[in-house]
Amino acid sequence: MGFILTANVAQAAEPEGNSIGAVYVLSNQAAANSVLAYSRDANGTLTYVGTYATGGKGAGTGADPLGSQGSLTLGSGFLFAVNAGSNDVSMFAIDGTKLTLLDREPSGGQMPVSITVKGFIAYVVNAGGTPDIxxxxxxxxxxxxxxxxxxxxxxPGGSAAQPAQVRFAPDDDELLVTEKGTQLxxxxxxxxxxxxxxxxxSASSGVTPFGLSITNRGFAVVSEAGSGAVSSYRTNEIEPLEPLSRSVPLDQKAPCWLVTTGDGQYAYTANAGSGTISSLAVxxxxxxxxxxxxxxxxAAPLDLALSRNSRFLYVREGAGAVSGFRVAPDGSLSSVGTVTGVPAGAQGIVAR
Structure with a gap:
């Protein structure tokens, strides 16, 4: 359909300078939702810059109030955020680490929890009422x-669906959603x-399909929070997904959130029940x-995001912090520090 996509490449060179990227976290506060912005330097270190109101409301506090991945997303030069408490989505212009609210529109349902963008089309998944896209x-x-x-x-799962994430495939016209409640x-x-x-x-290979990433080769990699595992599939547009790896065990608890590097070689999971990050080769x-x-x-990893060149991995923690890791060419991780001050109940993280 003519979507416009720029693929990330792991370990790509970055320009020199004090601030070369940014990380954003959704506050998800019930009274007034907002986005926290952090600048990223060449070493991966984050510095808090400011907070920008979405104009909507979040879902409130709790360890994982949305139970989702992708409540914030970047696409077509804009930042998009869900407002689960006011049933709408917000669109921001990006100027370095400065955000400007441009628009806020109804999500088409109740309790939007995840949003995805490809070219100039966006889709949101709503978890409340009768879940929908x-x-x-x-x-x-x-x-x-x-x-x-x-x-x-x-x-398809109806009121029992409990959707976790909506995601576009990068190289075809396919849209995917994981359903935690129905194993679909x-x-x-x-x-x-x-x-x-x-x-x-498509039936999930394991229990509680949650985080979803689709590589530049069309492979869907899915975390299974209930199985403590990761599976992979070949996407086929019209046909059901073709299982490739079925429930590969991580020996960790509750691997809910998952990302893959831009070159499709590595995947990482945030294991909420173990306080760890796992790495996998694809x-x-x-x-x-x-x-x-x-x-x-x-400490209690609850979401994660890779920078635009996949050189850095950032993890949102339940303890009110964001921790950063440098991604080595062999996929190993080394710490680059932590920033604190993230409010309780925050959801979602994206990096540039």
Whole structure:
């Protein structure tokens, strides 16, 4: 459908300077939602810059109030955030670490928990009521979100779905959603106008499919919070997902959040029940193997994000902090420090 995508490449060179990137965290506060912005220097160290209101409301406090990945996302030069407490999504302009709120639109359902962008189309998954996906067109000239009339599609799992993440495949017109409550992974083909076809249901290899990343070779890598494992699949647009690696054990508890490097070679999970980060290798055939079950140690990891060149991995902690790690060419991790001050109940993290 002519989506525009720029693929990340692990270990790409970065420009010199005091501030060369940024990390953003969603506060998810019930009274007023906001985005916390941190500058990133050449060594991966973060410095708090400011907080920017989304104009909406979050879902409040708790260890993991949204139970999702992707409540913040970057795409088409903008930052997008879900407002689970006011049932809408916000769109920001980015100028370095400065954010400007451009638009806020209804999410098309109740309790949006995850959003994904590809080219000038965005989709959100709503977890409340009858869970659904709903689409938007991104107007880069008018700098606004335009809800796509009639784009709402209920999830196959119905009220039991408990969606965790919605994600576009990078190199085809497929949209995927993980359902924690039904052990399903849903997929839709998105047509040139941005509308989703009938869903295809695929059974998860393990229990509680949660975090989802799709590599530049079209392999979906999925964390299984209940199984303590990671599985991989080949995406096929219309056909069900083809299992490649089934429930590869990590020997860690609750690996909920998962990311893959831009070159598709490595995956990392945040293991909430073990206080660890695990690293995996993704082979040319899409199969995964564990590199290090304990590649990093953090306090209650609740989400994670890679910088745009995959040189740094950032982990949001339940203890109100963000910890950073340098990603070596062999996939190993080394600490680059921690910043504190993240409010309780925060959800979502993205990095540039």
């Amino acid at each position: 709903s689409g938007f067109a991104i107007d880069p000239i008018g700098k606004r979100l335009i809800p796509l009339p009639g784009s709402r599609r209920p999830l 992974i849903d997929s839709w083909r998105i047509n040139p106008l941005g509308y989703a076809s009938r869903p295809t249901q 082979g040319p055939d899409g199969r995964v193997r564990v590199l290090n079950s304990v590649a990093g140690v953090v």
